[in-house]
Amino acid sequence: MIKVTKEITGRINQGDIYRDIEYIESVEIANKEIKISKIIFPLVIVLTQDCDLQQDSAYRIEDTETPNSDNRKLFSIIVAPLYNEEMFLAGEHLNDDETITMKMAGIPKFGKKKKITSQYNNLVKNETPRYHHLAFPDDIDIVDSVIDFKHYFTINIDNLMKDKNEKFVCKISELYRENVSQRFAFFLSRIGLPNQ
């Protein structure tokens, strides 16, 4: 079970969890008509390195019209969605039968003779590179969830700063967020070799 705090700070932190975050899929303009397709994710976690977020925050706080340098400014932050564990295990976490109908591979929790499967064990022990399991304490309002590192995306940092206080849910404590960050970096840096 991870440790979590609900305290809101003045800046965005690595490990922050926000609700109802929009991902812009596409923008099409044709014959003076504009069509925007976006996906609203119920929960996302911030994965950008905290030192970068801290430097960006310091840059924004500096009350000067012409800062010495824009070197510390970030354009966007990296986030990844959190999926409901039960829906994820069933492979139904991206299928609402209406707006999104993605067929995802599920993970069986029980095998023969109702024994816990090794795949599920690996998931909750965070030994599956693509996923990170989060078991939230009982006093935190979030169900047990799974991060899918493959579904990371970026969001504009200015937009998130405007809605930060309204959309903030909680923050994972430092030790646990560093574990998430390290596993995400490992996932991105993996080298896939072709089957021979």
Added chain:
Amino acid sequence: MSNHSVESEYLKDDSLTSTSSSKETIAEKTENITSNISLKADRAIDKSYSTDVENTETDDIKTYGLSKPKRVIITGITKND
């Protein structure tokens, strides 16, 4: 009608006193009873009693992470240049 007599009416209801009911079943039946009572004009609803029952049953229910992502499409007309 006094609050005491309304509470007595609740306690007499067999579905609430059934020992075989699960927590979920009791919550559902409580909700049904409350909605039925609201239709009867001559009965006063003891709101504090029904609220206490609801709070007991929903204390451990989490509210975030229950829904799935959804796609939204917005259309509009661009302004003339």
